[in-house]
Amino acid sequence: MDRAQxxxxxxxxxxxxxxxxxxxxxxxxxxxxxxxxxxxxxxHAMGLASSIGLGLAQHLPHERVVVLDGxxxxxxxxxxxxxxxxxxxxxxxHVVFDNGSLLSTGGFDTHTTSGVTDLAAxxxxxxxxxxxxxxxxxEFGEAFIEAMERDALSVIVAKVxxxxxxxxxxxxxxPENAFRFKRFIEERKRARRPDAVAPPSA
Amino acid sequence: MTVSYDNSKSIFEGIxxxxxRSISALPETWLGLLLQRAEDDPDVSLIQVAxxxxxxxxxxxxxFAGEPHVLLMQNHGFLAAINGIVSLAQLYHVPLCMLIxxxxxWGEPYPWHTRGGTVTEEVLRALSIPFEYARDPATVGRxxxxxxxxxxxxxxxxxxxxxxxxxxx
Numbered sequence: 001m002d003r004a005q006x007x008x009x010x011x012x013x014x015x016x017x018x019x020x021x022x023x024x025x026x027x028x029x030x031x032x033x034x035x036x037x038x039x040x041x042x043x044h045a046m047g048l049a050s051s052i053g054l055g056l057a058q059h060l061p062h063e064r065v066v067v068l069d070g071x072x073x074x075x076x077x078x079x080x081x082x083x084x085x086x087x088x089x090x091x092x093x094h095v096v097f098d099n100g101s102l103l104s105t106g107g108f109d110t111h112t113t114s115g116v117t118d119l120a121a122x123x124x125x126x127x128x129x130x131x132x133x134x135x136x137x138x139e140f141g142e143a144f145i146e147a148m149e150r151d152a153l154s155v156i157v158a159k160v161x162x163x164x165x166x167x168x169x170x171x172x173x174x175p176e177n178a179f180r181f182k183r184f185i186e187e188r189k190r191a192r193r194p195d196a197v198a199p200p201s202a
Numbered sequence: 203m204t205v206s207y208d209n210s211k212s213i214f215e216g217i218x219x220x221x222x223r224s225i226s227a228l229p230e231t232w233l234g235l236l237l238q239r240a241e242d243d244p245d246v247s248l249i250q251v252a253x254x255x256x257x258x259x260x261x262x263x264x265x266f267a268g269e270p271h272v273l274l275m276q277n278h279g280f281l282a283a284i285n286g287i288v289s290l291a292q293l294y295h296v297p298l299c300m301l302i303x304x305x306x307x308w309g310e311p312y313p314w315h316t317r318g319g320t321v322t323e324e325v326l327r328a329l330s331i332p333f334e335y336a337r338d339p340a341t342v343g344r345x346x347x348x349x350x351x352x353x354x355x356x357x358x359x360x361x362x363x364x365x366x367x368x369x370x371x
Contacts, residue, residue, distance in 0.1 A: 040266070042290065043293075044289035044290065044293060045258070045259070045285060045286050045289040045290035045293075047255070047259075048255065048256070048258065048259035048262070048286055048290055049259070050259070051251075051256040051257075051258070051259020051260050051262075051263070052259045052260070052262050052263045052266070052290075053263065054249065054259070054260055054263060055226075055249075055259060055260040055261065055262060055263015055264045055265075055266075055267065055271075056263040056266055056267050057263070058224075058247060058249065058260075058263070058264070058267075059224065059247070059263070059264055059267035059268075059269040060267050077253070077255070077256060079251065079252030079253045079256060080252075080256060082252045083249070083250075083251050083252050083256055086250070087249055174293055174294055175293075175294055175295045177294075178266075178294040178295060178296065179295075181266055182265070182266045182268070185266055185267060185268065186268055189268065
């Protein structure tokens, strides 16, 4: 299956969640489905998307956080799986799109190509309780719905083809994305307070 | 020399006095007593990472969530975190308030720390990260507040180096 196909399937669920995605193809595919202020595109610092997700989930118990990660990124920060297991935020879903490739930096094989390294097994070994390994759109859809309904940290390792978009470009500067993502979260917090007053209409 | 119980307390109180209740850390000898206080304090959220670079991600998450946050690590951990500091924090203007235990510096008896001790300040300068030294428990609270304030106003990483004078005082 293709990552873009998976993203399209779950996009309606992502619309009101805090989403942190890795760089390159994954970021572009999400952006192309429709950018929202609650999406943060981590265009570098490979490995840290899940760490950002943990920081968000820990401090925003009323929000659901979805991390869209990749095998290359997770391999760069394998420790994250142990840290997530040690601090299993119940409002966090960690999706790892495993295409066996460092696609966005040249299409090189990663360690998961040809089944050498099994990220789902590493996740379980790290102590994560709810880990699904999926390979079809149906399996992915089901795993994602379960993860959304589960009040516990969930990891979904989805085997996808090494495909990507045929164009790259966002009408969004990197710091702009960071600032607007933070403002979005602030606004949501403010709206949630019992004494919240609606902002004056424009 | 052993790690100072009283000075670790002063540092922890300084963190709380600055309004910070969220910490990401990777323990090391000098930070042990300080982190124990953080673990035992129900008002403080502590995430201990497996590698210091993760703390940069956790700190960014706390920043986006609007939660004041401090990172605690040793200087070799800072070296391990450089890519995260540069291509997440600096790239996206995410402030980092880092308390960094300065090993391998004046008075260091252990040979393995010495190379890291030699390069820490140069690397901080190379990354244009403002840094100061915390030497005195009487003023460490103020140094932490100042580090915090500068990180917020500059939207940039700031480092407070926890020295041997303070940690083994």
